[in-house]
Amino acid sequence: MTLSVDIRRNVGDFSLDVAIEAPSGVTAVLGRSGAGKSTLVDAIVGLNRPDDGRIALDGTTLYDAGRRINLAPPKRRVGCVFQDSRLFPHLSVKSNLMFGRKRRGAASPDFDLVVETLGVSHLLSRRPRSLSGGERQRVAIGRALLSGPRALLFDEPLAALDSERKAEIMPFLETIVAGAEIPVVYVTHALEEARRLAENLVVLDAGRVTASGPVEAAIAAAGLSSAGDRFLDGVTVEAAIAEIDERFELTGLALGAHRIWAPGVLGAVGDAARVRLLARDVALSLDPPSRTSVRNVLPGVIRGVKRGAGPYASVTVDVGGAVLKSELTRRSIDELGLAPGKVVHAMIKGVAVARG
Amino acid sequence: MAVRLSLVVASIGTLASLPFAVVIAFALARGKFWGKTLLDGLVHLPLVMPPVVTGYLLLIAFGRQGIFGKPLLDCCGLSFSFKWTGAALAAGVMGFPLMVRAIRLSIEAVDRRLEQAASTLGAGRIGVFLAVTLPLSLPGVLAGLVLAFAKALGEFGATITFVSNIPGETRTLPAAIYTLTQTPGGDEAAGRLVLVAIALSLAALVASEILARRLSTRISG
Secondary structure, three states: OEEEEEEEEEEOOEEEEEEEEEEOEEEEEEOOOOOOHHHHHHHHHOOOOOOEEEEEEOOEEEEEOOOOEEOOHHHHOEEEEOOOOOOOOOOOHHHHHHHHHHHOHHHOOOHHHHHHHOOOHHHOOOOHHHOOHHHHHHHHHHHHHHOOOOEEEEEOOOOOOOHHHHHHHHHHHHHHHOOOOOEEEEEEOOHHHHHHHOOEEEEEEOOEEEEEEEHHHHHHHOOOOOOOOHHHOEEEEEEEEEEEEOOOOEEEEEEOOEEEEEEOOOOOOOOEEEEEEEHHHEEEEOOOOOOOOOOEEEEEEEEEEEEOOOOEEEEEEEOOOOEEEEEEEHHHHHHHOOOOOOEEEEEEOHHHOEEO | OHHHHHHHHHHHHHHHHHHHHHHHHHHHHHOOOOOHHHHHHHHHHHHHOOHHHHHHHHHHHHOOOOOOHHHHHHHHOOOOOOOHHHHHHHHHHHHHHHHHHHHHHHHHOOOHHHHHHHHHOOOOHHHHHHHHHHHHOHHHHHHHHHHHHHHHHHOOHHHHHHHOOOOOOOOOHHHHHHHHHHOOOOHHHHHHHHHHHHHHHHHHHHHHHHHHHHHHHHHHO
């Protein structure tokens, strides 16, 4: 299944002109407010009409300016989870969940399974008003899933929640989208959410696609490195599991000729695994460190040095097989004489390697 | 006798006009079509025209030989002239603008984003209206009903012009009060009916207030 969008739409001074291919699995659309995210979502769902272009879901044309096709939202079978959940206030949680399922029951997933997965079974008889923001959003996700959509859109589902609620919902979202057999488009302004959930990323700026492709590649291409959330900046590395240390419960990932050791058993030997290396957890040394507790030492070459605002600087290091990011003070850069082309050793504490 | 007749006439007139009022209110609130302003004006006419004019127009349109009256009589045996049904029709028409107005306002107040969400879940236009828009605007529908009922209960000019003032058939509460004030020695009976009229109006108001409160707690949980 593939959702392909190629549309143009002008609204006042703003113009949207995007082409996106979203295969089965999660494609994140990342953009600031005003980048055209909502216009894009509404066009795919069928709530606005582009001026020109084409939207197709597998063999079904949802919109085609040339052939004058513009399916109404209920005929598109594109589910949507909105930022403001939009639960029906006059219906119970159960009736909300059943709203779409009643109408296209045949294709919809098992009710009990969805309710269980989202952890909302104890809320069924409640009214939306009495739910917390996080619970509301979980119900909204369930409602969209149960309508048996052929593509699923998330329109900044976490943007209205505080960080605690976000953390509460993230695991549910991860479970729901993992192994999705339909195209899932996850629209957000938060880089972290895109990184945690998506395989592919489309970066949207002022109505244009500025980068697209596998998540890390697109982020690098769009020059999004320390975009705002410096402390969460980092890279996700995907690599094959080379060995498992049963005794100490560690997983060794093959990165070129070297290993990255991650805590826990992430899979079987030969499986691909993803780990997340935050820039602030990566230290650099000019000499190979000896007698250190740091398990992950990867020799590499500095690709770039970027001095940020204030005392910080960001260094990218090519370790063969992956490009790591390291967040240092400007003083370290000067004292060690770090510059592009210099050979360094990147050190990452084993406990800092998180499953990505 | 006049009290019971008035209640029947006002209730039936109001309830029968409800479905039309909902449809027109929805069209005015959410529709985009040519002649919308004209329709809006037409609906409001009975509110601004002298009631006698409305009654006269009803007489022409719904009399035995009227453009609507004749076909209705021929096909369904429904006759309006000088019957209580005519009084109900007059009552319904006079209350119609108030009802449409109240329902329209409450439909306009329904969050369109909820309707959009419903459409992405597979509900067509009618489905969205029945499952989301209408339930959420029920308090307005109720307010419209009560307003129209109160107006219908007090309707005098159009009724007396259209179906006259026949005891037991078309002599509603206001007509009965008017007749009594014209009759020597009828002042006391007129006074009693006036008190009844006041009590009925108050009761309708109170009942609607209670219902509206229950509805709105049910709607917003």
